[in-house]
Amino acid sequence: MVKFIAGWIRETRLNINFEMFAFLAHRLTGLGITFYLLAHLYSLGHRMVSAESYNNTMLLYDKWFFHIGEWILFLMCAFHAFNGIRIMLVDFFPLTEGQKKLTFWVVGITAVLGALSALFFFEPLKEMIFITQ
Amino acid sequence: MEARAGMWTWLLQRLTALYIIFGLTVHFYVHHFILKPDNAEIAGSRFYTAEQISDRLAFSGGWLLFYALFLFSVAYHGYFGVVKVIEDHVTEKKTVALINGIAWAALILTMVVGFVIYAFLADMNPFMMGGGNG
Numbered sequence: 001m002v003k004f005i006a007g008w009i010r011e012t013r014l015n016i017n018f019e020m021f022a023f024l025a026h027r028l029t030g031l032g033i034t035f036y037l038l039a040h041l042y043s044l045g046h047r048m049v050s051a052e053s054y055n056n057t058m059l060l061y062d063k064w065f066f067h068i069g070e071w072i073l074f075l076m077c078a079f080h081a082f083n084g085i086r087i088m089l090v091d092f093f094p095l096t097e098g099q100k101k102l103t104f105w106v107v108g109i110t111a112v113l114g115a116l117s118a119l120f121f122f123e124p125l126k127e128m129i130f131i132t133q
Numbered sequence: 134m135e136a137r138a139g140m141w142t143w144l145l146q147r148l149t150a151l152y153i154i155f156g157l158t159v160h161f162y163v164h165h166f167i168l169k170p171d172n173a174e175i176a177g178s179r180f181y182t183a184e185q186i187s188d189r190l191a192f193s194g195g196w197l198l199f200y201a202l203f204l205f206s207v208a209y210h211g212y213f214g215v216v217k218v219i220e221d222h223v224t225e226k227k228t229v230a231l232i233n234g235i236a237w238a239a240l241i242l243t244m245v246v247g248f249v250i251y252a253f254l255a256d257m258n259p260f261m262m263g264g265g266n267g
Contacts, residue, residue, distance in 0.1 A: 004222055027218055034211035041246060047253045051183035058180040077157060084150050091147075 022103045026083045029076040036073060071121040075114045082106040142213060149206035156203035187256035197251065204247040205240075212236040212243075 008027070012020050043061070047054040086102045089095055095102065164181065190196050216236045220229055252258065 004218070007222060030211070030214050031218070034215060037207055037211055037243075041243070041250065044250050044254065045246075047183055047250060054183040055180075058182075062180055081150075081154050081157070085154075088147055088150070 018100060019103055022083055022086075022106065026080060026087075029080040032076050033073070033080060067121055071114075071118060074117055074121065075110065078113050078117075079106065079110045082109055142217075146210060146213060146217075149210040152202060152206040153210060156199065156206065159199070160203065183254070186254050190251070190255035191257065192255075197255075200251060201244075201248070205244060208240050208243040208247075212239050 008024055012024060043057055044054075046057040083103075083106045086099065086106050089102065090099050213236055216232055219232055223229060223232070
């Protein structure tokens, strides 16, 4: 794993451009989301113990730092999805020349969605800070 | 033969990606918008209780099909995405075949575990006659 990441860093340094960072970010977000799938199955698996165990696990996740984690996960999914759509568009349509522009659109849409979604994800956090205290 | 297998992997990566975008949108919408629970009085928190989830999933063929396809798509896209990343660095045929075998085994295992968890979430314990595990 360390060897792979070192290889990516070496490749990126040899060929610094915006699309290279998009390529790296696509891989890193993909790996992160795949690991999340396993963690998600583990969490849901508490239902096999009992309904109470499941509810207690979900209650444990309802903390401000997990909400930040959920938001980061949302950002990772959004970037991976939009960048994936960009890759498919370039695969199927003659858009190779405009892919730098498309990459900027991907980052822009992800940033806007990230900002809007923050209002939603941190609503419980706001309540915890401003209402319950 | 190898080129054809590569073509199928490439195509399935794209098809599963499209289903994941659809599935994730539905999953996120259902869980966080239209049925957003307010369980503050029940558990002092905001999440779906096991009972609320089983009410939605129990005896629903539509949700079973939706989540079966969703889990397959996410697991296939994720595991074979990792395989592609590794294949960029490993070229030895035997190692590549081994990694692909591990990915298929992991996919099958994930589907089996996913079905068992789904059955429990839908309150249909597959290990007990008559269902229900409290």
